[in-house]
Amino acid sequence: MSTFATCPQGHRWEVGLDTRAGPLPTCPVCGAGAVAPPPEASAATNPAEPLTGEGEATSIVDEGAPPRTAVGSHSAGRRGSPSSSQIILPVVSGYEVLGLLGRGGMGVVYKARQLGLNRLIALKMLPAEMPADAPGLVRFRREAEAVARLQHPNIVQVYEVGDWDGRPFFSMEYVEGGNLVLLLQRGLPVPRQAAQTVEALARAVHYAHQRGILHRDLKPGNVMLTREGVPKVTDFGLAKILQDSGGGPASFASHTRTGEILGTPSYMAPEQAAGHTRDAGPGADVYSLGAILYEMLTGRPPFEGPLVKILHRVLNEEPVAPARLQPKVPRDLQTVCLKCLEKDAARRYPTAEGLADDLRAFLAGEAVQARPAGRRERLARWVRRRPTAALLVGVVTVALAGGLVGALWYGTLAVGAVAVLGLLAGGGWYSARLRAALRDLELAQVRAERNVERLHLLLEATRRLMGVTRPDELLRLLGETTTLMANAERATIYLVDRERGELWSKVTTDTEVGEIRVPLGRGIAGTVAQSGEIINLSDPYVDPRFNPEIDRRTGYRTRNMLTLPMTGRDGDIVGVFQVLNKRTGPFEAEDLEMLQSLAASAALAVERAR
Numbered sequence: 278m279s280t281f282a283t284c285p286q287g288h289r290w291e292v293g294l295d296t297r298a299g300p301l302p303t304c305p306v307c308g309a310g311a312v313a314p315p316p317e318a319s320a321a322t323n324p325a326e327p328l329t330g331e332g333e334a335t336s337i338v339d340e341g342a343p344p345r346t347a348v349g350s351h352s353a354g355r356r357g358s359p360s361s362s363q364i365i366l367p368v369v370s371g372y373e374v375l376g377l378l379g380r381g382g383m384g385v386v387y388k389a390r391q392l393g394l395n396r397l398i399a400l401k402m403l404p405a406e407m408p409a410d411a412p413g414l415v416r417f418r419r420e421a422e423a424v425a426r427l428q429h430p431n432i433v434q435v436y437e438v439g440d441w442d443g444r445p446f447f448s449m450e451y452v453e454g455g456n457l458v459l460l461l462q463r464g465l466p467v468p469r470q471a472a473q474t475v476e477a478l479a480r481a482v483h484y485a486h487q488r489g490i491l492h493r494d495l496k497p498g499n500v501m502l503t504r505e506g507v508p509k510v511t512d513f514g515l516a517k518i519l520q521d522s523g524g525g526p527a528s529f530a531s532h533t534r535t536g537e538i539l540g541t542p543s544y545m546a547p548e549q550a551a552g553h554t555r556d557a558g559p560g561a562d563v564y565s566l567g568a569i570l571y572e573m574l575t576g577r578p579p580f581e582g583p584l585v586k587i588l589h590r591v592l593n594e595e596p597v598a599p600a601r602l603q604p605k606v607p608r609d610l611q612t613v614c615l616k617c618l619e620k621d622a623a624r625r626y627p628t629a630e631g632l633a634d635d636l637r638a639f640l641a642g643e644a645v646q647a648r649p650a651g652r653r654e655r656l657a658r659w660v661r662r663r664p665t666a667a668l669l670v671g672v673v674t675v676a677l678a679g680g681l682v683g684a685l686w687y688g689t690l691a692v693g694a695v696a697v698l699g700l701l702a703g704g705g706w707y708s709a710r711l712r713a714a715l716r717d718l719e720l721a722q723v724r725a726e727r728n729v730e731r732l733h734l735l736l737e738a739t740r741r742l743m744g745v746t747r748p749d750e751l752l753r754l755l756g757e758t759t760t761l762m763a764n765a766e767r768a769t770i771y772l773v774d775r776e777r778g779e780l781w782s783k784v785t786t787d788t789e790v791g792e793i794r795v796p797l798g799r800g801i802a803g804t805v806a807q808s809g810e811i812i813n814l815s816d817p818y819v820d821p822r823f824n825p826e827i828d829r830r831t832g833y834r835t836r837n838m839l840t841l842p843m844t845g846r847d848g849d850i851v852g853v854f855q856v857l858n859k860r861t862g863p864f865e866a867e868d869l870e871m872l873q874s875l876a877a878s879a880a881l882a883v884e885r886a887r
Contacts, residue, residue, distance in 0.1 A: 369441045372400060372448070380404070384417060384514070391436070391448065398436060402446040414445070416514050421447040423490045423516040431481035433501060433511040452511075454504045457497035461572065465603070468610050469733055471573035472636045474500075474508050479566055479633035481510050486559045486629060491517040493557065495565035496544040497572060517557070542587040543578035544568040547620050550591040560622030563629055567617020574610070575602040579618055592620075607726040609645045616647040634860065642730040642871075643764040643861055739875075742882040748772070752783055755879055759856055762875060763839070763868050766858040769793065770843075771802055772883065773851055780806050780853060793827075800824045802853045805840045809850055812840045815863045839864040843876040843883070851883050852876075 366374045366387065373390040378399060380386065389400040403417050424435040425447070434450040457474075460466070466474070478500065482492060492499075492513060499512040542550070546564035548557050572578045579596035580587050596618055599606045613635050619625045626632040626647075635645045741758075745751045752770050759768035771780035771793070780795040780802055798807045801822050805812055817823040817838045828835055836858050843852035854876055859868070 367402065367441060367444075369400065369439075369446065372398070374400065388451065389448070397451040398448045399433075399451045400446055400448050402441070403444050417445060419518060420512075420514045420516060421445070423485075423513040423518055424449070426488050426490065427485055429481050429484045431477045431507070431509050432485065433509045449511075450509070452501035452503055452509055454502035454506070457500040457502060457508070457569070457573075460502060461497060461576070465576050466573055468574060468606055469640065469730065471570060472610055472613075472639055474506075474573065475566055475570045476633045476636035476640070477508050478510060478569070479563075479629040479636065482562050482566065483629035483633065485510075486562070489518060491557065491559065492562050492565075493517055493549070494541060494544075495562055495569065496541045497569060498541075500569065542584055542591070543580060545591065546622070547592050548622060550588045558622065559628060560625045563617050563625045563632055564619075564622075566629065566632060567614055567625075570610075570614045571596065571599060571618065574599045574606050574614065577602070607639070607730070608649075609639050609647075609726065612647045612649045613639060613645055615649070637761060638764050638861065640730060641762050641764040642867075646861075739878040742878055745882060746885065748883075749783055751879075751882055755854075755875075759854060759872065759875065762871055763856045763864065764860050765856045766860065767833075768854065768856045769802075770879070771795065771806070771853040771855065773797070773806055773853075801838065801840050802855050805842050806850055806853050809842045809844070811842070811869065812838075813864050813869070814838045837863050839868065839872070841869065841872060841876060843880045845880045845884055851880050854879075 366376070368374070369389070371392055373392060375388045375390060378386040378388050384401045385404055387400045387402070389398055390396070391398050403414060421435065421438045424433070425438060428434065433452060436448045436450070438445070438447045440446070478495075482495070485492065490513065492510065492515070494512065494515040495510070499510065501509045501511050503509070544565045546557065546561040549561055568579050580590040580594070582590065596615070599611045599614055600608070613632070616635075617625055617632060626635070631646070635647055638645050741754060742751070745754055752772070755770040756768045759770065760766070769782050771782045773779075774781050774794075777794075778797050780793075780797065782793045795803045795806075797803050801812055801814070801817070801820070801824075804810070804822055812820075812822075814820055814823070815837050817835050818825065823835075823838075825835075827833070838855065838857055839859075840853060840855045842850045843854060845851045854872055856864070856868075856872065
């Protein structure tokens with residue numbers, strides 16, 4: 278016999294019997310917990326847990342438990358809710374355990390206070406019932422080892438790894454805003470917010486990859502949000518760690534068996550769904566990031582349904598284009614999302630940083646590197662998905678062609694055959710013209726969408742600038758915004774120091790350089806500060822005014838440069854914008870127009886700050 282569980286979003290899935298002693302089942306589609314525990318459900322057949330044998334399905338949700346005991350109910354509908362029986366909280370040296378946050382097959386997470394530093398933390402421990410030699414212990418220690426290596430603003434930080442009464446634990450950053458599942462339950466974010474969130478996640482994931490750690494279970498339930506909306510990756514329980522094998526080339530160490538499926542079905546890459554876990558590389562995390570972006574754009578993951586059907590669809594079907602589900606999804610953002618979801622890992626972004634850079638280009642209103650699938654590629658995918666139908670179409674086409682050629686041998690039918698050929702040729706010409714017009718219309722729509730994104734970015738930047746009063750913070754914010762708006766690698770914002778006859782900046786190209794000071798009238802920036810001209814160089818090294826000293830000191834290579842003045846309300850030049858190395862070619866008129874608008878807002882903010 279079997280029964281069914283339902284999550285708060287209305288997804289329904291089949292589970293087995295007798296799971297009252299196991300962890301709360303979680304939805305295989307969205308990762309949320311069941312609204313109510315199914316009677317007599319079996320944890321061993323729960324399709325929503327990550328498929329590991331000791332699957333983790335914990336999200337950190339504060340249950341507001343009293344300091345020493347906590348009584349919770351599954352009917353709250355939140356993932357990781359405690360069981361209805363009374364829970365005895367552990368007493369851990371150096372910590373005051375306040376309540377239960379969540380639990381899963383590989384860990385129990387408590388809200389606690391670190392007494393020495395008087396700060397709230399999340400305390401993760403192995404379940405008391407887990408044997409000391411269980412495989413989950415290996416995974417738990419691997420998670421602690423993995424996350425302890427990582428110090429990134431978009432990764433939940435580990436503070437301490439220890440042992441209490443024979444049970445290993447680690448303390449980590451307490452994130453109060455809930456997870457991405459809860460945000461999506463309140464409604465879809467705008468596409469721009471989705472792109473910003475996934476860009477931050479992609480940069481965090483790339484940081485982890487650079488340090489030899491694959492996550493392998495990225496999903497909305499494993500993305501925590503601060504109260505300010507900053508996303509943070511958590512739950513590295515299925516991580517694959519890069520190890521150095523005796524001085525030889527490094528390789529990803531795996532504690533899994535061939536054919537073992539790891540991850541959460543709706544968000545796992547095809548290579549994971551096929552059981553090729555040992556072969557999964559950074560592309561598997563890129564796929565999962567694309568699945569998260571897909572759900573943030575459409576309100577559903579790329580593939581839904583019972584467990585077996587999800588795995589089949591992940592391996593064999595293409596996801597529905599996001600714009601067909603939500604027509605307001607921008608074309609460029611859809612293209613980026615679908616590139617992440619390619620079946621072949623080689624066709625995805627080679628790194629998570631590549632995904633982040635394309636999302637940054639989208640946010641800046643620039644062209645993205647990803648390209649939508651062409652007609653030939655779409656035809657090839659259709660043939661792979663429906664080989665029987667493709668064979669039938671091929672046979673019919675050959676038969677028609679043969680019949681037409683045969684008709685040409687008979688004089689009485691020759692005139693009719695020629696007429697048919699003429700009609701086909703005319704129809705082909707008209708179809709080609711129509712396709713060209715549709716392509717032009719689509720390109721015009723994409724350009725309009727990019728201009729809208731640029732306008733959004735300018736409005737966001739202006740609003741933030743008006744709230745800044747300290748010059749140092751203003752320079753930092755201007756540098757970040759200018760880099761994003763121009764889709765460039767670096768930007769330095771100078772302010773004019775009239776008393777000393779210099780430009781100065783604390784937003785430098787490298788932290789080793791320190792404060793930059795440039796005499797007025799010297800170099801590219803000094804010339805612009807004095808003359809008010811705009812200098813756009815496709816190769817700065819050919820201009821005698823360019824000073825390559827900073828490049829030599831930092832090892833950085835300036836490929837192109839745009840420098841423009843920041844003019845105050847009285848017409849005086851109060852600073853200079855200098856932007857280096859646009860990622861997609863030389864700086865163009867659109868870049869200059871947007872940066873001039875930003876410089877006008879910046880000049881007002883500088884005058885207010887002074």
